[in-house]
Amino acid sequence: MKRFLLFCICALTLPVSASEPASSPTSSMKEIEFLHWWTAKGEVAAFNLVREALDNAGVHILDLPVPGGGGDTAMSILQARAIAGTPPDLVQLEGPSIQSWAALGFLHQLDKVAADGNWQENLLPIARDVNQYQGHYVAIPITVHRLNWMWINRKVLRTYGLAIPTTWDELIDVFARLKKQGVEPLALGKEQWQIALLFENLAFGYGGADYYQRAFINMDPEALNSQITYDILARFRAISQLVKPGMSHMRWDEGTQLLIEGERAFQISGDWVLGELLAGKVSIPDAIGCYPTPSKQTGFIYNMDSFALFDSPRTHPETAKIVSQTLSSPAFLKAFNKVKGSIPARKDITLDGFNRCSVKAKADMLTASQTGQLIPSIVDSMAVSPLVQQATSSEILRFFNDDNMKPEDFILHLQNIPRGG
Ligand code: BGC
Numbered sequence: 001m002k003r004f005l006l007f008c009i010c011a012l013t014l015p016v017s018a019s020e021p022a023s024s025p026t027s028s029m030k031e032i033e034f035l036h037w038w039t040a041k042g043e044v045a046a047f048n049l050v051r052e053a054l055d056n057a058g059v060h061i062l063d064l065p066v067p068g069g070g071g072d073t074a075m076s077i078l079q080a081r082a083i084a085g086t087p088p089d090l091v092q093l094e095g096p097s098i099q100s101w102a103a104l105g106f107l108h109q110l111d112k113v114a115a116d117g118n119w120q121e122n123l124l125p126i127a128r129d130v131n132q133y134q135g136h137y138v139a140i141p142i143t144v145h146r147l148n149w150m151w152i153n154r155k156v157l158r159t160y161g162l163a164i165p166t167t168w169d170e171l172i173d174v175f176a177r178l179k180k181q182g183v184e185p186l187a188l189g190k191e192q193w194q195i196a197l198l199f200e201n202l203a204f205g206y207g208g209a210d211y212y213q214r215a216f217i218n219m220d221p222e223a224l225n226s227q228i229t230y231d232i233l234a235r236f237r238a239i240s241q242l243v244k245p246g247m248s249h250m251r252w253d254e255g256t257q258l259l260i261e262g263e264r265a266f267q268i269s270g271d272w273v274l275g276e277l278l279a280g281k282v283s284i285p286d287a288i289g290c291y292p293t294p295s296k297q298t299g300f301i302y303n304m305d306s307f308a309l310f311d312s313p314r315t316h317p318e319t320a321k322i323v324s325q326t327l328s329s330p331a332f333l334k335a336f337n338k339v340k341g342s343i344p345a346r347k348d349i350t351l352d353g354f355n356r357c358s359v360k361a362k363a364d365m366l367t368a369s370q371t372g373q374l375i376p377s378i379v380d381s382m383a384v385s386p387l388v389q390q391a392t393s394s395e396i397l398r399f400f401n402d403d404n405m406k407p408e409d410f411i412l413h414l415q416n417i418p419r420g421g
Contacts, residue, residue, distance in 0.1 A: 029055075030319045035064040035081075036092035037074040040253035042275030046340040050327065057326045059319060064088055069252045069272075070193035070380055072390075082106060087310040090323060093139060094303055095130060095382035101308060102133030108309040108317075110137040113324040126374070127345040130382075131306055139306035140328050141345035143337055146361045147270040147301040147377050148201050151256075151277075152289045156183060156265040167294045168206055168235050171266075175242045178265055184246040186239075187255030187264035194252055194269070195400050196379035196393035199236055201268050205295035206232050209373045216392065217376075217383050219419065224411050233399065233407040240400045256280075259288065268293055270303070270380070274341030274357050290357035292364060300361075300368035303380035304345060391417040 032054075038047045044065075051061050066074035071094065081087050087106060101107055114120070114137040120128065127141040150171075152164065157174075160181055165171040175185035188194055204212040207228045214223035223229075250258075256276045258264040267273055277284050284290065292299070307327055309320045326332060333344040338354050343362050351359050368374040376382035379393050392414060399410045 029058050029060045030314070030322070031060045031062055032089035032314055032319065032323065033062045033064055034090040034092075035066065035074060035078060035088040037066050037068055037071045038092070039065045039067045040069075040251070040256075040272070040276055042253075042277070042279040042339070042341060043272065045279045046275060046336055049332070049336050049339060053326050053332045054323065057322050059322055059326075061090075067251075069191065070197075072193060075386070082310075087312060089310055089312050089315045089319075091308050091310060093306050093308045094380065095376065096385055097381060098130060098139045098306060098308060099133050100385075101310075102136075102138040106308075106310050107133070107138040108311060108315060108320045108324075110140065110309070110320070110324045113137075113321060113328065117325070117328055119328070122346045122348045124345055124347050125369070126302065126376075127304060130304065139308040140324050141304065141306050142327065142333065143305040143340055143342035144345055144365070145270045145272060145303050145305070145342045145380075146365070147197060147303060147380060148204060148293045148295065148299060149269065149271055149273065149357075149361075150291045150293045151259060151267040151269070151273050152291060153259055153262050153265050154287060154289050156262050164289070164291060165294065168202060171294060172235060172238050172242070174265075175239065179242055183265060184243070184258075184263065185265050186243045187250075187259045187267040188243055188247060189250040189252060189255055190247055191249070191251070192393050192397045193379060194255075196396045197270070197377075198239070198268050199396045199400070200301060200377060200379050201293040202236055202239070203232050204299060204301055204375060205293050206235065208296055209299060209368075209375050212375060216378055216414075219415060219417070221415060224414060229411060230407050233410060236399065237403070241403070244401075271341040271357065271361060274355060275339060276341075278339065278341065278355060284355060285357055290360065295373075297371060297373050298364050298367045299373040299375070300365045301375050301377050302365070303377045303382045305342075306345075388417055388419060 038044060054061055066077050068074060078091055119137060123141055131137055131139040131141050162174050162177060165174050178185040203216060211223055211228055214220040215229060252269055253276050255267055256273050259267045260280060260282055277288055282288055309315050309323060330346060330349050333346055334349050337344045343358060351362055378384055378389060381389060395410060395413045399405050
């Protein structure tokens with residue numbers, strides 16, 4: 001556990017930007033600090049709903065947004081604050097890290113609120129265990145995000161007479177044709193998590209859930225050394241060679257902006273892109289289409305956002321109760337997820353009024369859950385420990401950047417990642 005806490009401590013000195021409160025608290029209001037990484041336009045629109053809901057419940061948020069998609073920087077700040085003995089009160093967390101923080105004794109138990117709201121019955125099955133530690137609820141389930149989405153600027157494809165690709169080879173062919181016309185095919189920044197997410201889409205889509213689970217979650221040597229891995233890496237290299245010359249250090253939301261403007265034809269990323277498109281009043285799926293990235297069966301890679309209440313003098317039981325009751329209510333979750341582009345983590349919420357892409361995501365999630373194609377994301381913190389996640393993503397980045405790195409070396413490096421950390 002110590003290793004987890006000390007992980008990436010190099011970021012201790014990174015600044016946290018505390019933004020000005022949108023409204024001033026009244027004297028009777030409780031205050032809590034909220035650490036999260038929602039800094040893009042669509043994310044801020046969703047965050048404002050958190051602020052509003054808590055304001056109405058008498059709790060004022062001191063906002064601590066930490067830029068950096070995927071939350072790597074935010075998590076480093078959290079570790080630094082926890083080591084210093086001053087963790088924020090409310091924190092956006094994902095996946096196994098919830099259990100790690102609970103095991104270290106940092107998190108409030110939410111069992112009473114969970115029992116009153118019948119979470120056990122009302123949550124989506126994938127949202128139950130991940131928010132519990134040793135049978136106690138320790139985090140509030142908020143979103144389910146789909147990560148295997150392909151966002152497409154339809155006008156760009158129409159201009160060059162290109163059809164929507166349905167396989168990875170067709171996709172690579174479309175990328176090559178666009179390049180020939182002088183069009184940058186993919187909105188992709190040089191950040192590790194963006195590139196690792198592209199690989200995850202390809203590996204899952206090309207290999208299927210069973211292969212993906214065995215090769216990259218279980219690190220089964222047979223699956224990892226199979227021909228499928230070589231086929232995937234060949235395609236990953238082909239994509240890297242097509243897109244690298246046009247890449248810059250852009251954030252994912254800057255990429256979405258280029259997609260909207262037709263400066264890029266595709267973006268392969270989670271449905272926070274939908275939130276961004278909605279905030280930009282883009283017509284979706286008419287102008288920008290949402291298609292699952294190519295896969296043999298209907299598949300669904302997910303990550304989930306949860307909120308955890310850390311122990312601090314400000315989060316006494318009454319505040320914790322108000323916050324968790326407010327943020328787990330169906331009315332809040334419906335309003336929030338509609339704006340965020342995600343699916344509510346509760347199953348007792350209908351998607352009327354949601355965008356068509358969200359409705360499709362939910363239908364695909366249900367199909368995938370019945371066919372074994374519903375898989376937690378490695379690169380977005382749902383499937384493996386933070387150490388394994390970082391080590392895997394950094395090997396993916398290396399392979400993407402270094403045309404001379406052999407598939408054998410990639411496989412070997414992955415096999416050598418220490419597990420159980
Ligand atoms: C989070 C999303 C967020 C995205 C991009 C993901 O890890 O789950 O809520 O919008 O990162 O910042």
